[in-house]
Amino acid sequence: MAELQGIMENNDFTVELTTTTNLNNKPDRTQIDNVLIENGYTLPLANNVAFSMVSGNGKYFFMKYLKDIDKFMYVKAQAV
Numbered sequence: 001m002a003e004l005q006g007i008m009e010n011n012d013f014t015v016e017l018t019t020t021t022n023l024n025n026k027p028d029r030t031q032i033d034n035v036l037i038e039n040g041y042t043l044p045l046a047n048n049v050a051f052s053m054v055s056g057n058g059k060y061f062f063m064k065y066l067k068d069i070d071k072f073m074y075v076k077a078q079a080v
Contacts, residue, residue, distance in 0.1 A: 014051075014052065015049075015051040015052070016051070016052045016053075016054060017035055017036065017038075017039045017051055017052070017053045017054070018039070018053075018054045019034075019035045019038055019039075019053070019054070019055055019056060020056040021034065021035070021038075021055060021056055022055055022056045022057040023035075023053075023055035023056075023057065023059050023061075025059070025076055027053075027055075027061065027074070029072065032053070032063070032072050032074075035053055035055075044070065045065050045067065046067070047067055048064075048065060048066060048067050048068075049064075049065045050062070050063065050064045050065075051063050052077075053074075059076065060076070060077040060079070061074045061075065061076055061077065062074060062075045062077055
């Protein structure tokens, strides 16, 4: 467990997906899937994953995929 803690403290695990598509404030499943495909991912995702997503119109989302229920959760971020 100490090795994992060291890895997490010393590495950046951030994955940021970008798209030229202009997403609305509440992207639907099709839009999210399209961003994943555009960035080279194969659907359906094999594991629970977390990532961020930036749209062409500058909107930023923190995403979480829950494999067991095949759903995405997200929060639209606001920079200050």
